[in-house]
Amino acid sequence: MSLIRHLLVIAILFGASVSSGASAQSNSLARSDRASTTSSVPAEVLVVLAKEEPGDIDPQLKKLTALRRPPFNSFRSMKILSRPKLKLTPGKDALVSLPNGRRMKLTLLRVMPDGRYKVKAAINRPNKSDYLPLLQVVASAGDPFFVAGQTYQGGTLVVGVIVDPKKTAQ
Amino acid sequence: MESPKTEDDRLQMFFDGELAPEEEAAVRRDLEGSPEGAAQLHEWEQLRQAMKGVSTDWAANVDSDALFARIESEINAPVVPIERPKQEQPVLRVVPGGRERRVWGGVATGFAAAAAIFLAVMAWPESHLDPAPAARGSEVVEVDFGSNTGTIFEVEGGAGESLAVIWIDDEEVGLP
Numbered sequence: 234m235s236l237i238r239h240l241l242v243i244a245i246l247f248g249a250s251v252s253s254g255a256s257a258q259s260n261s262l263a264r265s266d267r268a269s270t271t272s273s274v275p276a277e278v279l280v281v282l283a284k285e286e287p288g289d290i291d292p293q294l295k296k297l298t299a300l301r302r303p304p305f306n307s308f309r310s311m312k313i314l315s316r317p318k319l320k321l322t323p324g325k326d327a328l329v330s331l332p333n334g335r336r337m338k339l340t341l342l343r344v345m346p347d348g349r350y351k352v353k354a355a356i357n358r359p360n361k362s363d364y365l366p367l368l369q370v371v372a373s374a375g376d377p378f379f380v381a382g383q384t385y386q387g388g389t390l391v392v393g394v395i396v397d398p399k400k401t402a403q
Numbered sequence: 404m405e406s407p408k409t410e411d412d413r414l415q416m417f418f419d420g421e422l423a424p425e426e427e428a429a430v431r432r433d434l435e436g437s438p439e440g441a442a443q444l445h446e447w448e449q450l451r452q453a454m455k456g457v458s459t460d461w462a463a464n465v466d467s468d469a470l471f472a473r474i475e476s477e478i479n480a481p482v483v484p485i486e487r488p489k490q491e492q493p494v495l496r497v498v499p500g501g502r503e504r505r506v507w508g509g510v511a512t513g514f515a516a517a518a519a520i521f522l523a524v525m526a527w528p529e530s531h532l533d534p535a536p537a538a539r540g541s542e543v544v545e546v547d548f549g550s551n552t553g554t555i556f557e558v559e560g561g562a563g564e565s566l567a568v569i570w571i572d573d574e575e576v577g578l579p
Contacts, residue, residue, distance in 0.1 A: 296561065297561075298559075298560065298561045299558040299559065299560050299561070299566050299568075302558050302559060303556070303558070304554075304556055304558075304568065304570060305558070305568075345538075347538045348538070349538050351544065362549060363549065363550070364549065364551065364571065364573055365546075365547075365548065365549065365551075365553075365569070365571055366547045366548075366549045367545065367546065367547035368543070368545070368546045368547070368569060369543070369544040369545040369546070370541055370542065370543055370544060370567055371541065371542055371544055372540070372541035372542075372567075373538055373539050373540060373541065373564075376539060376540050376541050376560060376564055376566060377541065377566060378541040378543075378566060378567040378568070378569070379558075379566065379567070379568040379569065380568075380569045380571070381568060381569070381570050381571075382553070382569075382570045382571040382572055382573060383571070383573055384573065
């Protein structure tokens with residue numbers, strides 16, 4: 234009887250190891266390609282009006298040191314016009330209205346094996362493709378990419394997109 | 404002048420009685436003409452006599468007729484199938500409990516070892532399996548500027564990472 238109990242314990246331990254192994258394997262798979270399993274990823278769009286005239290730099294932008302380097306270093310003032318937060322769902326477009334009437338369309342394509350996000354972006358007027366028909370970017374969590382150059386109210390629009398802003402890459 | 408080998412061959416043929424009578428007489432004359440040759444001839448004669456004696460003695464001890472008769476009788480003998488004695492089936496016996504436990508204990512130990520190895524492999528930290536360092540920054544994979552002109556910049560971020568900047572020239576667009 235003790236022998237049967239002994240074998241039962243071993244079988245239970247083995248079963249537990251198999252299930253934990255399967256779990257670990259599924260985690261590994263999820264890491265390699267999370268596009269099929271990721272429900273949504275938070276993102277933030279920073280719409281900034283930059284001008285060459287001397288003025289204030291929005292204090293919220295001071296931590297973005299990239300905006301003080303070329304090609305942005307010619308701007309003397311920067312003002313945040315909007316800072317919409319959205320969720321990027323694989324295969325679904327997320328729209329952000331820009332102050333110049335154009336709309337930015339963002340789509341999460343997939344999560345790369347190294348954890349970065351592959352994002353598709355387009356900026357156009359509704360039902361038009363007059364400005365930026367297609368852009369594909371790979372970005373790590375918390376690191377922005379910028380689309381700049383649209384003229385607006387005597388200044389230039391600088392649009393920064395940050396995927397998974399609260400998470401920073403290791 | 405003959406080579407030594409040829410001389411040896413001649414001597415060998417002389418003792419084997421294979422030389423022509425004239426040549427045999429000439430060899431014998433040569434051997435008997437010198438003390439060394441005579442001594443060698445005498446020595447070889449002794450050796451031949453000794454071998455002949457041994458051969459005769461061995462042949463006398465063997466009854467060749469009886470030997471061949473025995474071989475012939477064994478060849479012609481009928482084939483008799485060999486019947487092996489039937490072995491009785493071993494009687495089933497009760498294995499002592501201690502032995503049974505040893506057997507099951509071995510199986511259980513092997514099973515546990517396999518489970519432990521499996522567990523160790525699966526529970527190995529994933530960082531060992533995925534040594535690729537985490538990438539930082541952002542980069543452009545593909546861009547279509549449409550009818551506009553544009554430039555792609557790489558700007559250094561606060562942590563030294565490279566950030567992508569897509570700069571597109573356009574004219575101000577009024578509200579629709």
